[in-house]
Amino acid sequence: MEGLLERLERAVTRLEKMSVTMQAASGIANGDCANGIDGGSSRCVEAFDVLLRGPLSEYLNCSRAIGREVEKHADMVNNALQDQRAFLKMAVAHQEPAQTELHDLLKPISGHIQEIQSFREQNRGSSLFNHLSAVSESIPALGWVAVSQKPGPYVKEMNDAATFYTNRVLKDYKETDRRHVDWVRSYLSIWTEMQSFIKQHHTTGLVWSKSGPIAPPFFARPSAPSCPPPPPPPGPPPVFTDDDSQPQADRAVAQHSELFAQLNQGMDITKGLKHVSDEKKTHKNANLRSHATATKTKSPGTVNSPRAAVQKKNPLLELEGKKWRVENFEQKHDLTIEETQLSQVVYVFGCNNSTLQIKGKINSIIIDNCKKLGLVFENVVGIVEIINSKGIQLQVLGTVPTISINTTEGCQVYLSKDSLHCDIVSAKSSEMNILIPQDEEYREYPVPEQFKTVWDGSKLVTEPTEIAG
Numbered sequence: 001m002e003g004l005l006e007r008l009e010r011a012v013t014r015l016e017k018m019s020v021t022m023q024a025a026s027g028i029a030n031g032d033c034a035n036g037i038d039g040g041s042s043r044c045v046e047a048f049d050v051l052l053r054g055p056l057s058e059y060l061n062c063s064r065a066i067g068r069e070v071e072k073h074a075d076m077v078n079n080a081l082q083d084q085r086a087f088l089k090m091a092v093a094h095q096e097p098a099q100t101e102l103h104d105l106l107k108p109i110s111g112h113i114q115e116i117q118s119f120r121e122q123n124r125g126s127s128l129f130n131h132l133s134a135v136s137e138s139i140p141a142l143g144w145v146a147v148s149q150k151p152g153p154y155v156k157e158m159n160d161a162a163t164f165y166t167n168r169v170l171k172d173y174k175e176t177d178r179r180h181v182d183w184v185r186s187y188l189s190i191w192t193e194m195q196s197f198i199k200q201h202h203t204t205g206l207v208w209s210k211s212g213p214i215a216p217p218f219f220a221r222p223s224a225p226s227c228p229p230p231p232p233p234p235g236p237p238p239v240f241t242d243d244d245s246q247p248q249a250d251r252a253v254a255q256h257s258e259l260f261a262q263l264n265q266g267m268d269i270t271k272g273l274k275h276v277s278d279e280k281k282t283h284k285n286a287n288l289r290s291h292a293t294a295t296k297t298k299s300p301g302t303v304n305s306p307r308a309a310v311q312k313k314n315p316l317l318e319l320e321g322k323k324w325r326v327e328n329f330e331q332k333h334d335l336t337i338e339e340t341q342l343s344q345v346v347y348v349f350g351c352n353n354s355t356l357q358i359k360g361k362i363n364s365i366i367i368d369n370c371k372k373l374g375l376v377f378e379n380v381v382g383i384v385e386i387i388n389s390k391g392i393q394l395q396v397l398g399t400v401p402t403i404s405i406n407t408t409e410g411c412q413v414y415l416s417k418d419s420l421h422c423d424i425v426s427a428k429s430s431e432m433n434i435l436i437p438q439d440e441e442y443r444e445y446p447v448p449e450q451f452k453t454v455w456d457g458s459k460l461v462t463e464p465t466e467i468a469g
Contacts, residue, residue: 044201045089051193056081059186065179069123070131076119077135080112084142094216096208106146113139114331117353130168134187138162140355140374141191144198146334148205152198154357157376157395159191164435164442313350323347329354342381348373367392386411405429414442
């Protein structure tokens with residue numbers, strides 16, 4: 001017996017050593033260490049920690065001082081930046097994976113962006129909506145880790161999008177509540193510090209390790225608990241009593257009694273029926289028979305049509321001849337077209353809650369049937385056309401001669417200093433605003449939606465009404 005106990009003790013000791021080894025290997029996969037070197041000691045992660053301890057911490061404190069929706073939004077931003085830190089810690093210890101695996105690694109950050117933007121949409125009636133909008137419009141800056149060549153300018157563009165709403169916050173609270181002024185300063189400093197961090201450590205894109213293992217298909221925060229707490233036990237099963245079943249039994253007996261009473265009426269059961277004339281009888285009226293046939297043939301199509309509408313098409317981003325096709329993307333904020341030519345056009349169709357960046361100089365851009373789409377482009381020599389869309393944000397970095405807006409509800413156009421002379425043509429559209437750069441800020445000008453037309457004796461003269469602005 002003593003020999004058996006000794007063997008069991010040795011087996012337990014070996015299992016404990018194996019458990020420790022497996023935990024260490026798991027730490028390497030999550031970016032805790034690589035090749036015996038702690039990933040958190042790298043200068044890159046340490047510099048990012050400075051951002052978290054400084055601007056982010058101050059932003060969280062200012063948000064708690066305001067409270068309500070702003071505080072909840074700030075907690076979401078904090079979670080997003082903590083996950084980005086875990087991603088960076090993993091990147092400095094691993095080699096860059098294939099594109100498909102990288103897409104999976106970015107899903108947590110993309111999910112945070114979606115959560116933050118959805119929170120803004122759910123609180124449109126809030127008195128702090130401008131605060132929520134500033135965060136929601138700039139939070140896609142976290143996607144810089146997927147931007148090649150120049151991620152720093154990308155973050156600056158997102159920061160500029162936030163200043164449109166932070167200027168509104170300053171206008172509303174500058175003279176009344178200092179807390180909101182401090183909140184604006186602290187939030188914008190996050191992205192300013194982020195630009196400095198990128199310029200110092202990731203100037204031409206995210207830098208991966210050149211000697212570590214290939215990045216795993218997922219990552220986790222080092223500070224996260226090893227496993228979640230177990231779920232609560234299920235509740236007791238429902239208890240059926242005689243009192244609960246008695247009313248149902250009584251109703252069933254009553255219904256059966258009523259049915260048999262009607263059947264026992266004999267010939268008197270037909271007294272309640274109405275007389276139908278020959279004109280209303282199908283077998284004596286050919287017109288009624290043809291109508292009934294047509295009704296039957298339409299019914300299958302009616303049943304099947306909702307099924308066809310539910311089907312989703314696969315997303316697509318490819319160059320087809322001289323036409324870039326960007327179609328059917330959902331919740332995708334890192335879409336980029338880089339290798340462009342002057343003869344090429346871009347056609348964006350059916351993209352919702354996504355962001356597209358187009359670099360270089362191209363011929364024209366068409367946005368068709370999109371919702372909540374952000375488009376940033378450099379130079380267009382032809383026309384940018386927006387049709388059948390809703391909630392579009394357009395930013396011009398270079399030049400464009402013409403912007404056309406047709407059958408669109410909600411369109412924000414950010415012009416650059418070089419594109420102030422472009423023609424903006426609109427029809428059957430509403431909630432359009434043109435933002436003009438003035439003193440390093442944007443000033444918003446609404447596009448008239450209501451017009452007055454009069455006959456001056458020789459021709460019709462149309463001009464915007466005063467109430468249309």
